[in-house]
Amino acid sequence: MIVFDNATKIYESADKKVKAVDRINLHVEEGQICVFLGPSGCGKTTLLRMVNRLIPLSGGAIHVNGKSIESFDTIELRRSIGYVIQQIGLFPNMTIEQNICVVPKLLGWDRKKMQNRYDELMELMGLNPDEYRKRYPWELSGGQQQRIGVARALAADPPVMLMDEPFGALDPIMRERIQNEFLRIQQNVKKTILFVSHDIDEAIRLGDKIAIFKAGQLMQYGTPDEILSNPKDEFVEDFVGGDRALKRLTLLTVHDLFFKLKHPRKLNGDARHSGSPTIDMETNLRTALSVILSSPTGEAVVADSKNNHVGLLNLHDFEALADIHPFELKSSV
Amino acid sequence: MSLVQFFADNWNHLLGMTWQHIQLVGSAVIVAILTGVPFGIYITQRETLANLVLAVAGIIMTIPSMALFGIMIPVLSLIHQGIGFLPAFIALVLYSQLPIIRNTYIAIKNVDASLRDAAIGMGMTTWQRLRKVEIPLAFPVIMAGVRIAVVLTIGIGAIAAYIGAGGLGVYISRGISTSYAVMVQAGAISVSVLAIAVDYALGRVQTKVQPVKNKASS
Amino acid sequence: MKKRSFTEKVVKAGLLLVIAGVVVWAFAAGSFQLMIDRPGDLIYLLLQHLQLVGLSALLAVAAAVPAGIIVTRERFRKLQWIATNFANLGQTIPSLAILALVMSYLGIGYQTAVFALWINSLLPILRNTIAGLENVSPSILDAGKGMGMSPGQIFWKLELPNASYAILAGIRTSIVINVGTATLAFLIGGGGLGDFIFTGISLYDTGIMLAGALPVMVLAVIIDFVLGKLERVVIPKGLQRNLETL
Numbered sequence: 001m002i003v004f005d006n007a008t009k010i011y012e013s014a015d016k017k018v019k020a021v022d023r024i025n026l027h028v029e030e031g032q033i034c035v036f037l038g039p040s041g042c043g044k045t046t047l048l049r050m051v052n053r054l055i056p057l058s059g060g061a062i063h064v065n066g067k068s069i070e071s072f073d074t075i076e077l078r079r080s081i082g083y084v085i086q087q088i089g090l091f092p093n094m095t096i097e098q099n100i101c102v103v104p105k106l107l108g109w110d111r112k113k114m115q116n117r118y119d120e121l122m123e124l125m126g127l128n129p130d131e132y133r134k135r136y137p138w139e140l141s142g143g144q145q146q147r148i149g150v151a152r153a154l155a156a157d158p159p160v161m162l163m164d165e166p167f168g169a170l171d172p173i174m175r176e177r178i179q180n181e182f183l184r185i186q187q188n189v190k191k192t193i194l195f196v197s198h199d200i201d202e203a204i205r206l207g208d209k210i211a212i213f214k215a216g217q218l219m220q221y222g223t224p225d226e227i228l229s230n231p232k233d234e235f236v237e238d239f240v241g242g243d244r245a246l247k248r249l250t251l252l253t254v255h256d257l258f259f260k261l262k263h264p265r266k267l268n269g270d271a272r273h274s275g276s277p278t279i280d281m282e283t284n285l286r287t288a289l290s291v292i293l294s295s296p297t298g299e300a301v302v303a304d305s306k307n308n309h310v311g312l313l314n315l316h317d318f319e320a321l322a323d324i325h326p327f328e329l330k331s332s333v
Numbered sequence: 334m335s336l337v338q339f340f341a342d343n344w345n346h347l348l349g350m351t352w353q354h355i356q357l358v359g360s361a362v363i364v365a366i367l368t369g370v371p372f373g374i375y376i377t378q379r380e381t382l383a384n385l386v387l388a389v390a391g392i393i394m395t396i397p398s399m400a401l402f403g404i405m406i407p408v409l410s411l412i413h414q415g416i417g418f419l420p421a422f423i424a425l426v427l428y429s430q431l432p433i434i435r436n437t438y439i440a441i442k443n444v445d446a447s448l449r450d451a452a453i454g455m456g457m458t459t460w461q462r463l464r465k466v467e468i469p470l471a472f473p474v475i476m477a478g479v480r481i482a483v484v485l486t487i488g489i490g491a492i493a494a495y496i497g498a499g500g501l502g503v504y505i506s507r508g509i510s511t512s513y514a515v516m517v518q519a520g521a522i523s524v525s526v527l528a529i530a531v532d533y534a535l536g537r538v539q540t541k542v543q544p545v546k547n548k549a550s551s
Numbered sequence: 552m553k554k555r556s557f558t559e560k561v562v563k564a565g566l567l568l569v570i571a572g573v574v575v576w577a578f579a580a581g582s583f584q585l586m587i588d589r590p591g592d593l594i595y596l597l598l599q600h601l602q603l604v605g606l607s608a609l610l611a612v613a614a615a616v617p618a619g620i621i622v623t624r625e626r627f628r629k630l631q632w633i634a635t636n637f638a639n640l641g642q643t644i645p646s647l648a649i650l651a652l653v654m655s656y657l658g659i660g661y662q663t664a665v666f667a668l669w670i671n672s673l674l675p676i677l678r679n680t681i682a683g684l685e686n687v688s689p690s691i692l693d694a695g696k697g698m699g700m701s702p703g704q705i706f707w708k709l710e711l712p713n714a715s716y717a718i719l720a721g722i723r724t725s726i727v728i729n730v731g732t733a734t735l736a737f738l739i740g741g742g743g744l745g746d747f748i749f750t751g752i753s754l755y756d757t758g759i760m761l762a763g764a765l766p767v768m769v770l771a772v773i774i775d776f777v778l779g780k781l782e783r784v785v786i787p788k789g790l791q792r793n794l795e796t797l
Binding site for chain 3: 054077078
């Protein structure tokens with residue numbers, strides 16, 4: 001768990017003080033991804049770099065798993081926190097294996113243990129350990145390099161990871177692929193992750209919580225659904241975009257909506273509804289809406305995992321959305 | 334006699350020697366530019382040749398100037414020019430080739446591919462493209478090569494006094510052989526000042542002629 | 552790659568041809584007769600030449616690399632401007648002028664020659680050391696720091712290996728230039744192969760002159776080659792892509 005308690009960073013120049021980070025209070029639960037979101041210069045990266053003391057605090061405190069970061073030796077603190085940056089920063093003079101094993105080596109692991117850890121991480125990243133062991137960073141594509149960057153941060157199995165726009169330099173298709181992979185990996189490793197981004201879609205896709213910053217101040221902190229359905233002020237509303245209602249739909253599945261309906265139109269068994277397209281329970285609601293809008297009958301058939309047709313959905317059913325909050329749903333499952 | 338005294342007494346002769354030095358270096362560098370720049374541009378179109386030329390020029394650079402002068406003497410003696418201006422001139426032209434050819438080659442090669450594409454897409458011929466896009470953009474880097482060549486040849490030109498080419502090196506060689514420390518210092522200081530001054534002046538020119546680059550990067 | 556290796560072969564063949572030509576010529580002019588008649592002289596001067604170059608280069612590396620490292624440390628950042636300008640200005644001063652100036656103050660002799668050559672080789676090494684360390688990508692250093700490397704570890708494991716290419720290139724250039732400049736050491740009483748060259752020129756004796764010029768050329772090419780090979784050994788493999796594309 002990471003707690004920011006009035007965390008403040010003030011830069012003092014000759015005649016003025018700039019509050020880069022202004023009294024931030026935040027709780028990040030263990031095993032969750034918290035995305036720091038905001039325009040450039042809003043202090044999100046500064047706040048991130050304060051956690052591993054690359055930037056010293058001017059005031060307030062930050063606690064990692066109950067202990068103030070100031071109570072650690074800086075070097076020790078940094079070794080216990082994974083760190084990934086946008087420029088990746090793989091060391092060009094080291095092989096891929098050496099790069100991944102930097103922190104384990106600093107921590108004095110023995111050779112066998114490091115080798116096993118390397119193999120394990122490469123498997124996790126979906127890369128062949130032996131193929132890359134002796135290769136150098138420049139021989140890899142951008143996407144591969146970034147995976148190695150994430151693997152390197154995970155190497156010593158730190159409970160906390162800091163990620164500064166790690167996927168920002170990748171093209172959109174690559175980014176989406178690596179984001180999905182990252183989520184899959186997070187399901188396995190369950191790290192507490194602070195993730196800086198300026199991309200609202202990335203924040204929605206990855207974040208358990210999103211913190212929106214403006215000029216060093218925390219504007220809103222909540223689940224993606226809270227932020228999309230209930231932006232606190234004009235700034236947040238602008239930042240999340242005019243299509244926030246549509247973005248919100250990507251957070252919900254047909255399942256979420258269908259079982260919340262007061263009067264779901266159920267189909268018994270596999271009665272045919274010719275002309276209506278079929279959607280399954282796991283489809284996200286944005287896609288479902290698109291299917292319904294383009295359906296000749298104005299409705300879609302909902303199918304379960306065994307492809308039994310369980311019901312029908314049309315545009316009116318989406319009105320029930322106002323009452324649905326995906327994170328409550330998920331926690332109740 | 335003090336250094337100041339020496340300069341006061343000999344300024345006229347000193348200016349003459351400086352002019353001689355400038356003539357030697359100037360003519361060599363001009364010939365080097367006239368041959369090196371077109372050649373550097375030409376080899377950007379021919380990769381294999383480029384490697385060859387750059388390798389040979391690199392090797393010429395490693396040959397010590399005294400050794401090159403030494404070799405030049407007997408060869409040019411065949412046409413009775415073994416000592417004097419010509420061997421020094423040829424050696425200086427050879428030495429200035431590497432920085433000029435290399436910088437021209439690198440500069441043209443490094444012109445943003447998208448600009449080159451745009452020029453081609455607008456229907457420019459190869460010659461128009463070189464003249465309107467590539468050479469203006471490459472100019473500062475080529476100029477830097479010229480600057481390196483000039484500073485290099487001013488120094489080697491001083492050594493050329495030993496093969497009778499004249500110039501400011503004469504004070505050094507004569508001063509050393511007659512154990513006349515003030516004359517040695519006068520020669521060394523003059524040639525250093527010349528090198529620094531020319532380097533500075535060319536540096537100013539280099540920044541002045543960069544408007545294209547500044548606009549493109551801002 | 553194939554084309555390039557072919558090119559290299561042509562270059563090497565052409566060069567060998569030129570060298571062979573000069574050797575034949577030297578033979579005709581009686582250089583080898585001189586070497587055979589008085590082998591002691593050649594070996595003596597060659598060793599003296601190597602000593603001049605080796606000693607001054609060693610001292611230059613010992614001074615310039617640490618100096619370059621110091622001025623790139625955060626604490627001494629202010630000195631960097633001075634060092635860079637000093638190195639740049641120094642490099643525009645002709646080597647003969649440096650030798651002459653040093654001599655006019657320290658007098659004639661071997662030590663004067665070593666000192667002058669030391670100053671001469673100092674500057675390219677200093678400049679390349681500073682440039683090499685400065686050009687190490689900030690993201691690499693940030694990653695190292697963020698991962699918990701100590702300043703010492705960042706220096707030895709990241710900065711130095713990643714700057715090694717530039718530093719070694721500076722050392723190589725400096726030494727190769729020094730082989731040539733050392734011929735001038737003769738003028739200030741430092742001996743070396745310049746003895747033959749200058750004597751040959753003043754006596755109009757091509758034989759003697761080539762007996763000096765030829766070994767100097769060969770020495771420069773060999774030293775350049777050897778140091779080039781050394782770079783391959785010393786520079787981390789991951790950075791050697793730079794060498795290949797040059």
